[in-house]
Amino acid sequence: MARVVVSVMPKPEILDPQGKAVHGALPRLGFHRIIDVRQGKRFELEVDGVVDAAMPTEIQDLAGRLLSNPVIENFVVEADGVPVDPGEPGETQDAP
Amino acid sequence: MARVVVSVMPKPEILDPQGKAVHGALPRLGFHRIIDVRQGKRFELEVDGVVDAAMPTEIQDLAGRLLSNPVIENFVVEADGVPVDPGEPGETQDAP
Numbered sequence: 001m002a003r004v005v006v007s008v009m010p011k012p013e014i015l016d017p018q019g020k021a022v023h024g025a026l027p028r029l030g031f032h033r034i035i036d037v038r039q040g041k042r043f044e045l046e047v048d049g050v051v052d053a054a055m056p057t058e059i060q061d062l063a064g065r066l067l068s069n070p071v072i073e074n075f076v077v078e079a080d081g082v083p084v085d086p087g088e089p090g091e092t093q094d095a096p
Numbered sequence: 097m098a099r100v101v102v103s104v105m106p107k108p109e110i111l112d113p114q115g116k117a118v119h120g121a122l123p124r125l126g127f128h129r130i131i132d133v134r135q136g137k138r139f140e141l142e143v144d145g146v147v148d149a150a151m152p153t154e155i156q157d158l159a160g161r162l163l164s165n166p167v168i169e170n171f172v173v174e175a176d177g178v179p180v181d182p183g184e185p186g187e188t189q190d191a192p
Contacts (some may be wrong), residue, residue: 007138022162023141031158033151035097036142042103043118046132049176055129062127066118 002047004059004077008068031060043067056084099149100155101174104164105136115140150178 010016016038023037027057043063068075072096077084106112114133118168119133143151155173164171173180 009138009140019139025162026158029152029158029162033144033154034141034158035144038140040138040140042105042136042138043115044105044134044136045130048129048131058129059126062122062125066121066125076183 001049002051002055002079004047004051004055004084005065005081006043006059007040007078008043008044008063008065008073008075008077010070011040011074014072040073041067051079053081053082057081061083097145097152098143098149098176099172100141100143101164101177101182102139102141102155102159102171103136103174104139104159104169104171105134107168109169129179136169137163147175147180151175155180 001046010019018039019037022039023034024032026032026037045059056077056079059079063075064070106115113134114135118135119130122128122130122133132190143155152173152175155175159173160166161172
C-alpha cells in the first residue's frame with residue numbers, strides 16, 4: 001500500500017482571500033516576520049498495491065479532473081515523499 | 097526569504113466528510129485502486145529572513161494556535177522541504 005499526496009494551491013496570480021485573512025491575523029497574535037500566506041488543500045490518497053508505471057498518469061489525471069480546478073489552481077503529486085513526474089511537459093501544474 | 101509549509105490533516109480517528117465525498121466519486125470517474133482519501137489544508141508561509149533558531153518554535157506556536165484545531169487536527173511544519181523539529185516531545189501534533 002502506497003501513500004500519494006496531492007497538494008493543490010491557488011495559482012500565484014489568483015487572489016487568495018483565506019490566505020490573506022490568515023496573514024491579516026498574524027500581527028495581532030504577535031507574529032511579525034511572515035510576509036505572505038497562501039492557503040491550499042492537501043489530499044492524502046491510500047493506493048492499493050505499489051505505485052507502478054501507470055499510477056503517476058492516473059493520479060495526475062485524477063488531480064486535474066477532480067481534486068483541483070486547473071483554471072485557478074496548480075497541483076503537485078508526491079508518491080512516498082518523492083514528486084511524481086507528470087510524464088509529459090506542459091501538464092496542468094506547469095501551465096501559466 | 098524562506099518558505100515554510102504547514103500541512104494540517106484531520107486526525108486519523110476523526111471522520112473526514114470531504115475526503116469521503118472525494119473517495120465516493122472516484123469509482124464513477126474510473127479510479128478503482130484508491131482505497132482511502134483524507135483531505136486537509138496546506139499553508140505556504142513566506143518568512144522574512146532566514147529560518148533561525150527561534151523560527152521553528154514560533155511557527156509551531158502559530159500552527160497550533162491559528163492554522164489548526166488541535167482537538168481534531170494534526171499538523172506538520174516543513175522549512176524548505178525539511179520537517180521542522182517541534183523542539184519538545186509531546187507537542188500538539190503528537191498528542192493522541
